[in-house]
Amino acid sequence: MTDATLGGPSRAPSREEQAAMAEKSEGGVMLAADGTPLKLSLARSLRRKRLRAFLLVLPLLAFVLLTFIAPIADMLFRSVENQIIPDNMPRTVAALEEWDPAESELPPDAAFEALVLDMVEMEAAKSHTRVGSRLNYEQSGMSGLFRKTGRRADRVEGDYRAGLIAIDEEWGERQTWTTLKNFSGAYTLGYFLSAVDMTYGETGEIVAKPELQQIYMFLFERTLWLSLAITGTTLLLGYPIAYLLANLPMRTSNLLLILVLLPFWTSLLVRTSSWIVILQQQGVLNDTLVALGLIDDQNRLSLIFNQTGTIVAMTHILLPFMILPLYSVMKTIPPSYVRAAKSLGATNWTAFWRVYFPQSIPGIGAGAILVFILSIGYYITPELVGGTSGVFISNRIAYHISSSLNWGLAAALAVILLIAVMGLYWLYDRIVGIDNVKLG
Amino acid sequence: MRKTLLAGTALVAAAAAPSFAQNMEGTLTIVSWGGAYSASQQNAYxxxxxxxxxxxxIVNDESSAEAVARLRAMTEAGNVTWDIVDVTGADAIRLCDEGLAMEIDHNEWLAPAPDGTPATEDFGETIHTDCFIPQIVFSTTFGYRTDVEAWEGREPDDLCDVFDLEAFPGTRSLERRPISNLEWALICDGVAIDDVYDVLETNEGQARAFAKLDTIKDSTIWWTAGAETPQRLADGEVVIGSTYNGRLFSLIVEQNQPVKMLWDWQTFDLDGWIIPADVPDEKLPLIKDYIRFATDTQRLADQAKYISYGPARASSAPLVSTHAELGIEMAPHMPTDPNNAGNTFLFNYEWWADNRDDLDAKFQAWLTR
Structure with a gap:
């Protein structure tokens, strides 16, 4: 070993060289034209190739990482981040560390003093309202409490406890202090608890929210169930269309394909609104049914602003995502197979079911996974036609992003949705096999 | 003595202002709601x-509907591209609390009334936070169709007729949020207006409000965009529904639909400007100049020519004239007109800022049940 290092180039032998040397010691070795062992020079050139390929995709990789993965990761990180409290109320956080809500009704005097001092500082930095809004997500009234206390905290002297309670009786309630303590860490589980309809109780234990406020688990369930229903209806409607497209002469099928793509190119909002025109109680469909005497004018059907509306509109909107993969897979199935089956005595049904259908499964897999994943995160169509019984979890995420500004809860809901989708994807891979999915 | 002196200086300042004002240069990005409302601002300001x-x-950006979230994202990214943003009063409180909107000195920024009354007095209660520069008072109120056969000639004239399915059968259209709906439910359940928020703060009070809404839940469609109710009223899809009064004005007066206003217990709400907290300093003189111009007494009164929202300044009210195109008197269509404002209440901003998250969760849970 020492000899090799002395005699050879002055660097430690790489793994390839060691392998080459090991081989040499076993017996003869093939040499390349320049005298290096063939295996070694091959490995080198391969490595160079791989490096070049990596450098070629590097810009794209960096782009995706920077503009896609990083912002999403940053956003999702908010679901546990709670830096604002320890940053703004360091004294209170420290003073509450020792206090156990289960043992005593209220924290020690030191906590009251710390809170007043923190509050005066926050008021000067104008951050007390931000902290108040943050805590208001956990307990109603915190926002007002902080605004009010911030205005008067600098006048509290001597007996801090009495002074604070004089500003607002809320400071004499255990719940207020428990909330402060529960959310004093730099990281919190609170958003995730809210996202599964749980919360911290008066003494810091985890309890279910009152039944009147339980909403998210129910919405997750509904999102899942409606997405499955939409996937099912698009498959049911899309399969025959794709079959027709794949088996007609080129000229006719191209024409029909344009009919499939035309709505695809039309604005989403236009398509959704036209469903409102068609399906509403004074709409085209109901008017026709009344005119035909099939239903009574007083009992018009409610077809929109409920689950039916969501399923109908979304099935229509997502249909191309089912038809196109199905069509491109069916296009590759040689018609001679079905003819062969028939010539061997199969009925039409057997030939389809035993010969044609199994070959179209990769298309079904691709279409189903596309439609399902698109619909589980769908937002605008359910918002417009879903009424109250047809909205998805994404509508609540949007509400928390754009309206309540509770981005932590929105992020927690999004993380759960992401995990659920990945879990389903894994299950799908186990059952169907992702290798079986073909887009064309 | 002090007041007259103050008023005197203000008068001098107001009179002198035009001669001192030098021509401004630069680009202003102004964010507003789009549609008829942005058009009224375009014409009047x-x-x-x-x-x-x-x-x-002036670059117009029509993203007020998602202004709160976008402003927060911009501020966090350290790249605020907006100069002036039009938001509702409730959003202004949120932005102010979050430190995203600039706190301003209203008397320094805003022009006094023509008679010298300082801006804070002229705007009065409409300045509800240090960040908010009010423009208009609008209201959320009801419109109903006048040709419903099942009503046999009756017309609703009382808010509680909305909850009366026997005398006024048909589908309703209400906003998909707790604000206003819960107050209306309690008023029609017999709660005195002064007690509404006290009652609503208790669990029993909330249960009472939801129970009242339960009586019409099956015949209600819930809206999220202000244009939905007018569209549904025009289609005959609903017979009575709440929305912003300006939307109903254009439905009734400009589009001549068989719809009338039910002003009883309209909820007053405010809309106005905020300045993002992080606008660059060199932009401030231009922003200040524009705001001072666009919120003076005449400009606010002019806006009412184009849309039926009441100016936020007391001194603008007497100057409200006729519709710019139709030539009709605008005053009777204002939510603040004495004939319309018999029973009104002002949306309680502070109370809702505290209780909105909680009640919204309860409201959504109630809706899904």
């Missing part, structure tokens, strides 16, 4: 301002 200052360019 932007056009005369640009005429006075040919060196200024």
């Amino acid at each position: 932007h056009a005369p301002y640009l005429e006075k200052n040919p060196g200024v360019t």
Whole structure:
């Protein structure tokens, strides 16, 4: 070993060289034209190739990482981040560390003093309202409490406890202090608890929210169930269309394909609104049914602003995502197979079911996974036609992003949705096999 | 003595202002709601301002609906591209609390009334936070169709007729949020207006409000965009529904639909400007100049020519004249007109700022059940 290092180039032998040397010691070795062992020079050139390929995709990789993965990761990180409290109320956080809500009704005097001092500082930095809004997500009234206390905290002297309670009786309630303590860490589980309809109780234990406020688990369930229903209806409607497209002469099928793509190119909002025109109680469909005497004018059907509306509109909107993969897979199935089956005595049904259908499964897999994943995160169509019984979890995420500004809860809901989708994807891979999915 | 002196100086300042004002230059990005509302601002504020200052360019951005979230994202990214943002009163409180909107000195920024009354007095209660520069008072109120056969000639004239399915059968259209709906439910359940928020703060009070809404839940469609109720009223899809009064005005007066206003217990709400906290310092003089111009007494009164929202300044009210195109008197269509404002209440901003998250979760849970 020492000899090799002395005699050879002055660097430690790489793994390839060691392998080459090991081989040499076993017996003869093939040499390349320049005298290096063939295996070694091959490995080198391969490595160079791989490096070049990596450098070629590097810009794209960096782009995706920077503009896609990083912002999403940053956003999702908010679901546990709670830096604002320890940053703004360091004294209170420290003073509450020792206090156990289960043992005593209220924290020690030191906590009251710390809170007043923190509050005066926050008021000067104008951050007390931000902290108040943050805590208001956990307990109603915190926002007002902080605004009010911030205005008067600098006048509290001597007996801090009495002074604070004089500003607002809320400071004499255990719940207020428990909330402060529960959310004093730099990281919190609170958003995730809210996202599964749980919360911290008066003494810091985890309890279910009152039944009147339980909403998210129910919405997750509904999102899942409606997405499955939409996937099912698009498959049911899309399969025959794709079959027709794949088996007609080129000229006719191209024409029909344009009919499939035309709505695809039309604005989403236009398509959704036209469903409102068609399906509403004074709409085209109901008017026709009344005119035909099939239903009574007083009992018009409610077809929109409920689950039916969501399923109908979304099935229509997502249909191309089912038809196109199905069509491109069916296009590759040689018609001679079905003819062969028939010539061997199969009925039409057997030939389809035993010969044609199994070959179209990769298309079904691709279409189903596309439609399902698109619909589980769908937002605008359910918002417009879903009424109250047809909205998805994404509508609540949007509400928390754009309206309540509770981005932590929105992020927690999004993380759960992401995990659920990945879990389903894994299950799908186990059952169907992702290798079986073909887009064309 | 002190007041007259103050008023006197203000008068002098107001009179002197035009001669001192130098022409401004630069670009202003102004965010508003789009549609008829942005058009009214274009006509009443932007056009005369640009005429006075040919060196200024105004870029209109119509994203007020998601202004709160976008402003927060911009501020966090350290790249605020908006200069002036039009938001509702409730959003202004949120932005102010979050430190995203600039706190301003209203008397320094805003012009006094023509008689010298300082801006804070002229705007009065409409200035509800240090960040908010009010423009208009609008209301959320009801419109109903006048041709419903099942009503046998009756017309609703009382808010509680909305909850009366026997006398006034048909589908309702209400906003998909707790604000206003819960107050209306309690008023019609017999709670005195002064007690509404006290009652609503208790669990029993909330249960009472939801129970009242339960009585019409099956015949209600819930809206999220202000244009939905007018559209549904025009289609005959609903017979009575709440929305912003300006939307109903254009449905009734401009589009001549068989719809009438039910003003009883309309909820007053405010809309106005905020300045993002992180606008660059060199932009401030231009922003200040524009705001001072666009919120003066005449400009606010002019806006009412184009849309039926009441100016936020007391001194603008007497100057409200006729509709710019139709030539009709605008005063009777204002939510603040004495004939319309018999029973009104002002949306309680502070109370809702505290309780909105909680009640919204309860409201959504109630809706899904």
